[in-house]
Amino acid sequence: MKSLKTLLAAALAAVACATAGAADMGTAPITFISPFPPGGGTDTLTRMIGSAIAQDTGWNIVVENKPGAGGNLALDAAARAKPDGHTLVMVQTDNIVLNPWLYEKLSYDTFKDFKPVGLAASSPSVFVVVPESPYKTLDDVVKAAKARPGGVSLGIPGVGGSGDLLGHLWRKAAGMELMHVPYRGWAQAYPDLASGRIDVYTGSVASLLPQIRGGKVRALAVVAEARSPALPDVPTFVESGFKGIDQTIWWGLMAPGGTPDDVVVTLNAALNKSQARPELVQKLEAAGYSVMAGTPADMDRRHRIDHDVFGRIVQEAGIPRQ
Numbered sequence: 001m002k003s004l005k006t007l008l009a010a011a012l013a014a015v016a017c018a019t020a021g022a023a024d025m026g027t028a029p030i031t032f033i034s035p036f037p038p039g040g041g042t043d044t045l046t047r048m049i050g051s052a053i054a055q056d057t058g059w060n061i062v063v064e065n066k067p068g069a070g071g072n073l074a075l076d077a078a079a080r081a082k083p084d085g086h087t088l089v090m091v092q093t094d095n096i097v098l099n100p101w102l103y104e105k106l107s108y109d110t111f112k113d114f115k116p117v118g119l120a121a122s123s124p125s126v127f128v129v130v131p132e133s134p135y136k137t138l139d140d141v142v143k144a145a146k147a148r149p150g151g152v153s154l155g156i157p158g159v160g161g162s163g164d165l166l167g168h169l170w171r172k173a174a175g176m177e178l179m180h181v182p183y184r185g186w187a188q189a190y191p192d193l194a195s196g197r198i199d200v201y202t203g204s205v206a207s208l209l210p211q212i213r214g215g216k217v218r219a220l221a222v223v224a225e226a227r228s229p230a231l232p233d234v235p236t237f238v239e240s241g242f243k244g245i246d247q248t249i250w251w252g253l254m255a256p257g258g259t260p261d262d263v264v265v266t267l268n269a270a271l272n273k274s275q276a277r278p279e280l281v282q283k284l285e286a287a288g289y290s291v292m293a294g295t296p297a298d299m300d301r302r303h304r305i306d307h308d309v310f311g312r313i314v315q316e317a318g319i320p321r322q
Contacts, residue, residue, distance in 0.1 A: 023262040035074035041206040052274035071095030079108040083258035116299035117253040119292035123206040124224035128217035145176040155201035168317040206288035
């Protein structure tokens with residue numbers, strides 16, 4: 001895990017490199033589109049990032065929520081927006097990376113119609129059970145699943161999402177059968193988890209942290225290269241013996257594809273400057289996120305790598321396109 005000092009140094013270095021190519025953004029409002037409803041994890045992250053940038057720059061940043069169709073409504077709106085830097089979208093692994101593999105037809109091209117501005121944050125997936133569950137570790141779940149093939153269930157927030165795919169990786173690595181049960185989200189899944197109709201549930205640390213801290217669920221493990229700052233006592237899948245299951249979910253800002261390079265440079269510098277604020281880092285970590293700072297090229301590289309990695313997982317899992 002990178003230290004706070006390392007993260008701040010990286011963010012400041014990126015700002016210094018970008019300053020020379022700055023563009024004048026004028027006084028018009030800048031809209032950050034969030035693909036999810038108000039109050040959710042992505043909406044909260046978007047508003048925290050937007051507020052920090054506004055404080056640093058004086059820009060008038062407005063968050064617009066466009067939920068629906070697995071994030072496609074928001075992405076379509078951003079792709080069609082005027083490419084002047086005044087409309088950005090907060091993308092994440094579950095839409096910008098996965099949607100091209102999950103939908104037969106999209107109104108946008110995930111690479112051609114967007115320009116990366118910069119990575120914003122990451123939050124690992126976490127697998128949880130109710131406090132009274134007999135499963136104390138991932139290995140406990142594996143043993144039960146092998147003893148009762150198909151008898152142990154995993155609640156997932158949607159077919160083909162990151163939770164579904166990580167569950168597939170876990171089943172393959174452990175050589176077990178695990179029944180996946182899709183839900184629209186935590187609110188729908190919790191009654192079934194609490195009543196024992198499903199055994200395990202997975203979502204991001206950012207979305208489940210209040211329930212973990214409130215004692216409603218107990219965390220078994222997180223999917224990341226290192227432990228989550230918000231859950232330092234919870235092991236990773238790798239620490240639990242499942243090598244290669246470390247795909248952290250990330251968020252980042254993208255602009256319409258025709259946005260001028262100098263505008264992207266300016267936006268990236270503003271994003272990285274906000275990420276160098278210790279108070280923002282602390283707020284993000286308290287909410288279950290970790291800062292990800294870097295250049296547009298860094299985001300493009302991560303996007304392309306994960307596109308290929310998750311694409312292979314989708315194909316292995318045999319998930320049909322919608």
